[in-house]
Amino acid sequence: MSTIDPRLPGAQRTRLAAAGARSVTASLTDGRGRDKVTGQIFYALLLLAIAFALAGLCAIVVQAFVKGSPALSLSLFTDAPSSSAERAGFRPALMGTLYLILGVIVLVVPLGIGAAVYLEEYADKTRWWNRLVELNIQNLAGVPSIIYGILGLAFIVRGPLDLGFILAAGSLTLGLLVLPTVILAAREAIRAVPPSIREGSLALGATQWQTIRRQVLPASIPGIITGVILAISRAIGETAPLLLVGAATFVTFDPTFLGSDGYSALPVQIFNYATRPQDEFRVLASAGVIVMLVVLLAMNAFAVWLRNRYEQQW
Amino acid sequence: MTDPDVRADHDAIEEAVTPGANGLSQRIVAEQHAERQAGADKVFEIEDVAVAYSGQPAVKNVSFPIYKHDITALIGPSGCGKSTLLRCLNRMNDLIPGAAVSGSLRYHGQDLYGPKVDPVQVRKLVGMVFQKPNPFPKSIFDNIAFGPRVLGMKGDMDEIVERALRRGALWDEVKDRLKENAFGMSGGQQQRLCIARALAIEPDTILMDEPCSALDPISTHKIEDLMLELKQDYSIVIVTHNMQQAARISDRTAFFTVDVDEGERHRTGRVVEYDSTDKIFQNPADPRTEAYVTGKVG
Amino acid sequence: MAGTGDSEQLRGRFREELADLEALALGGLDLACAQLRRVLQALEHQDVSLASDVVAGDDALDDLYRELHERIIALLALQAPVAGDLRLAASLLHVIRSVERMGDQCVNIAKLIPLDGHHPPTHPVLLEELGVMGKLVCGEIEQSKRAFASRDLDLARDLIHQDRDVNELNRRVFQFAWESGDDPDGREWAMHMILAARAVERMGDLAVDVGEQLGFVMTGQFEEFRDASHPSPSDAAPSV
Numbered sequence: 001m002s003t004i005d006p007r008l009p010g011a012q013r014t015r016l017a018a019a020g021a022r023s024v025t026a027s028l029t030d031g032r033g034r035d036k037v038t039g040q041i042f043y044a045l046l047l048l049a050i051a052f053a054l055a056g057l058c059a060i061v062v063q064a065f066v067k068g069s070p071a072l073s074l075s076l077f078t079d080a081p082s083s084s085a086e087r088a089g090f091r092p093a094l095m096g097t098l099y100l101i102l103g104v105i106v107l108v109v110p111l112g113i114g115a116a117v118y119l120e121e122y123a124d125k126t127r128w129w130n131r132l133v134e135l136n137i138q139n140l141a142g143v144p145s146i147i148y149g150i151l152g153l154a155f156i157v158r159g160p161l162d163l164g165f166i167l168a169a170g171s172l173t174l175g176l177l178v179l180p181t182v183i184l185a186a187r188e189a190i191r192a193v194p195p196s197i198r199e200g201s202l203a204l205g206a207t208q209w210q211t212i213r214r215q216v217l218p219a220s221i222p223g224i225i226t227g228v229i230l231a232i233s234r235a236i237g238e239t240a241p242l243l244l245v246g247a248a249t250f251v252t253f254d255p256t257f258l259g260s261d262g263y264s265a266l267p268v269q270i271f272n273y274a275t276r277p278q279d280e281f282r283v284l285a286s287a288g289v290i291v292m293l294v295v296l297l298a299m300n301a302f303a304v305w306l307r308n309r310y311e312q313q314w
Numbered sequence: 315m316t317d318p319d320v321r322a323d324h325d326a327i328e329e330a331v332t333p334g335a336n337g338l339s340q341r342i343v344a345e346q347h348a349e350r351q352a353g354a355d356k357v358f359e360i361e362d363v364a365v366a367y368s369g370q371p372a373v374k375n376v377s378f379p380i381y382k383h384d385i386t387a388l389i390g391p392s393g394c395g396k397s398t399l400l401r402c403l404n405r406m407n408d409l410i411p412g413a414a415v416s417g418s419l420r421y422h423g424q425d426l427y428g429p430k431v432d433p434v435q436v437r438k439l440v441g442m443v444f445q446k447p448n449p450f451p452k453s454i455f456d457n458i459a460f461g462p463r464v465l466g467m468k469g470d471m472d473e474i475v476e477r478a479l480r481r482g483a484l485w486d487e488v489k490d491r492l493k494e495n496a497f498g499m500s501g502g503q504q505q506r507l508c509i510a511r512a513l514a515i516e517p518d519t520i521l522m523d524e525p526c527s528a529l530d531p532i533s534t535h536k537i538e539d540l541m542l543e544l545k546q547d548y549s550i551v552i553v554t555h556n557m558q559q560a561a562r563i564s565d566r567t568a569f570f571t572v573d574v575d576e577g578e579r580h581r582t583g584r585v586v587e588y589d590s591t592d593k594i595f596q597n598p599a600d601p602r603t604e605a606y607v608t609g610k611v612g
Numbered sequence: 613m614a615g616t617g618d619s620e621q622l623r624g625r626f627r628e629e630l631a632d633l634e635a636l637a638l639g640g641l642d643l644a645c646a647q648l649r650r651v652l653q654a655l656e657h658q659d660v661s662l663a664s665d666v667v668a669g670d671d672a673l674d675d676l677y678r679e680l681h682e683r684i685i686a687l688l689a690l691q692a693p694v695a696g697d698l699r700l701a702a703s704l705l706h707v708i709r710s711v712e713r714m715g716d717q718c719v720n721i722a723k724l725i726p727l728d729g730h731h732p733p734t735h736p737v738l739l740e741e742l743g744v745m746g747k748l749v750c751g752e753i754e755q756s757k758r759a760f761a762s763r764d765l766d767l768a769r770d771l772i773h774q775d776r777d778v779n780e781l782n783r784r785v786f787q788f789a790w791e792s793g794d795d796p797d798g799r800e801w802a803m804h805m806i807l808a809a810r811a812v813e814r815m816g817d818l819a820v821d822v823g824e825q826l827g828f829v830m831t832g833q834f835e836e837f838r839d840a841s842h843p844s845p846s847d848a849a850p851s852v
Contacts, residue, residue, distance in 0.1 A: 124411060126411065194448075196444065196446060196448035197448060197450060197451075199406070199409075199444065199448070200444065200448040200449075200450065200508070200511075201450070201460070201464075202406070202409065202437065203404065203406060203437055203441065203442040203444075203512075204437065204438075204441070204460065204461035204464070204465075204511065204512070204515055205434050205435070205437040205438040205461060205464065205465050205515060206434075206460075206461075206464040206465075207434055207464075210464045214460070214464065215450060215460075219451055322646075323645075323646030323647070323649050323650050324646075324650065324665065326642070326643060326646050327643065327646055327647065327650075327665075327669035327672055532622070535622040535623055536622065538623075539621075539622060539623065539624060539625075542624075542625055558692050561689065561690040561691070561692065562623075562626070562690060562691055562692075591690065592686055592689075592690070595689045595690055596685065596686065596689045
């Protein structure tokens with residue numbers, strides 16, 4: 001703080017001194033008024049956005065509950081579909097969804113982890129073909145699911161694989177649909193393992209494979225599982241591709257993987273009930289929606305719990 | 315003629331003057347002997363070694379020997395290639411795509427980069443401790459046991475782990491909590507764990523890349539004392555930014571500098587002076603060394 | 613001395629070296645005392661061979677000085693001591709200088725003993741005074757060593773009392789020699805006694821210097837141990 005030039009006349013010095021004192025004290029109390037208001041407006045807008053999203057979600061859930069709760073009973077899980085609403089249920093559809101998901105897991109987990117490990121640990125990222133593969137995978141994750149349905153129809157049900165309209169074909173199709181998501185999630189989990197762990201392992205004389213198997217993968221398993229669960233919860237809800245690869249809407253018996261008698265899935269069955277003219281079936285459809293929502297919520301909650309429990313603080 | 319008191323004085327002086335007897339000169343003689351001993355055995359012979367990353371030279375014209383049971387310090391400003399050179403000694407530079415090492419690097423007489431040499435084997439014999447402690451997200455026991463397990467070392471794992479922790483001056487502090495996660499330890503303990511982990515695979519040389527730069531002064535001194543103990547059984551090469559540390563513990567010091575290309579496009583490091591630490595810090599031969607150790611030049 | 617979690621045990625090598633240097637420096641004081649006793653013995657008995665032993669023995673003190681100087685500088689360069697350690701290291705540089713000078717004083721005395729076997733007349737009183745001075749100064753040296761080693765500042769300050777006695781004796785020797793008579797041989801010998809007494813008195817001062825260094829080590833201040841009420845007169849000035 002420089003002193004005021006003593007050669008100035010007294011009155012001027014007094015004025016300068018007062019101004020200096022004011023600027024010092026003022027800076028403590030002066031809010032940056034405009035910036036504060038902008039901050040508050042921004043905050044309000046954020047709250048509004050959240051409110052919209054929540055409102056939309058709540059509307060769907062509340063409507064489903066209101067409409068479907070009368071039909072909620074155990075018979076939903078044990079009865080097959082029938083033209084009579086009282087005796088109709090979701091059993092084959094539930095079984096179908098379950099089998100489909102099992103098939104997806106069997107397909108997607110090894111392929112997804114393997115691809116992620118290759119991309120993160122072995123691929124030379126400066127090579128153009130590896131960059132191309134990465135780009136492709138990221139794109140595939142965003143492709144509309146109906147395209148996968150067409151793919152399944154053309155290449156799996158008919159075409160080279162020619163499996164016909166069997167449940168396995170449905171699993172394969174759904175698997176391809178969620179594979180990119182799993183690969184991306186697994187890659188993120190593997191990337192989250194810091195390079196210092198790999199370096200430390202290699203510096204002790206471990207080979208690359210030993211490092212992956214004993215350090216990287218164990219540390220990234222929680223992240224990978226979370227990704228798999230989220231992918232599955234997406235797969236459960238996919239209806240359009242299943243319609244194309246043979247999920248039928250009126251199946252009264254339990255499905256099998258390779259049986260060519262047909263199979264169904266929960267979203268498909270809900271779709272079927274919802275489009276029937278009788279009101280009772282619409283109530284059933286809503287009940288089905290409730291069931292689906294509960295399953296999805298449970299799965300996501302489990303994924304979140306898993307992630308929190310095993311999250312590594314690096 | 316001379317009374318007994320004077321006789322005693324006489325003996326005292328005689329003793330002090332005679333070299334080789336108990337007293338001062340004995341110490342000097344012993345030190346010279348140790349010097350010659352150290353000079354006999356070289357762990358590394360580095361001749362005209364250069365390292366380039368994707369064509370850009372990072373360090374070149376490096377030539378000096380590293381002696382057994384020495385603590386050799388590599389000092390110099392940032393970017394002068396000391397860590398790069400260190401990573402050549404256990405072939406960790408292999409992991410960096412685009413890294414090219416030229417020149418001759420011999421380890422106990424064998425070419426370290428020979429065609430039949432397995433880098434994994436090299437890393438068993440030449441261990442490394444990194445700047446930021448990097449324990450694995452496992453228990454203390456599993457951290458130490460990891461190396462021996464992947465290398466298939468025979469023997470009772472409990473014994474191997476205890477031996478390594480004792481040598482790393484950590485046993486007393488952790489013997490009751492071997493199954494606890496390594497992340498629960500303080501920074502200084504974690505670094506000593508990393509040292510014990512490196513010792514568990516029975517190397518003969520330990521490389522340390524600024525091992526104390528992330529630690530508080532007490533932990534730093536504990537690790538320095540540990541290094542002074544370890545040097546009886548191992549050879550140690552340490553890269554350090556802390557000149558006082560190099561002065562305190564090393565036997566020999568190599569001073570690196572950076573050559574900046576005209577147009578400032580890239581920086582290449584090389585060794586200016588390599589001598590006993592005494593000489594480097596009391597009377598360095600090169601004015602650049604003097605400028606650096608006295609802190610006049612960064 | 614690896615860390616066992618006890619912060620008292622750190623930097624073992626540095627502590628050992630510093631303790632070693634202190635022990636060696638203080639050990640030099642013993643050597644100086646031994647030289648003094650020998651040279652006074654030689655003076656008393658005109659023992660020429662003992663005198664040349666004393667001169668040869670000074671090599672030990674010079675070697676000690678050189679080695680300790682080297683090691684203290686190395687300690688400063690390599691271990692960067694601060695606070696008490698730094699004060700100790702700096703004071704040891706002074707101490708070893710004092711020790712080396714004590715040795716030089718003994719050599720000066722030794723050189724006074726004639727080599728040609730000529731036995732000049734001696735005065736028993738002068739020799740006795742000189743002997744007493746020697747004992748007092750040896751006592752001073754030993755006390756300075758004890759004070760330094762045990763960090764006893766009061767003991768160090770006490771040194772000026774004996775030093776005053778030594779100064780007094782020095783003056784008396786001067787006076788005696790002044791009044792020693794007309795015989796030229798006797799006078800020459802008496803002159804040499806003055807020089808010898810001067811040398812012994814200097815050694816006493818050097819012992820006090822060691823005590824003053826202790827003051828610096830312990831307080832960080834340099835305090836001259838001079839009693840203000842009794843300023844020490846110039847040693848060479850006769851008081852008739």
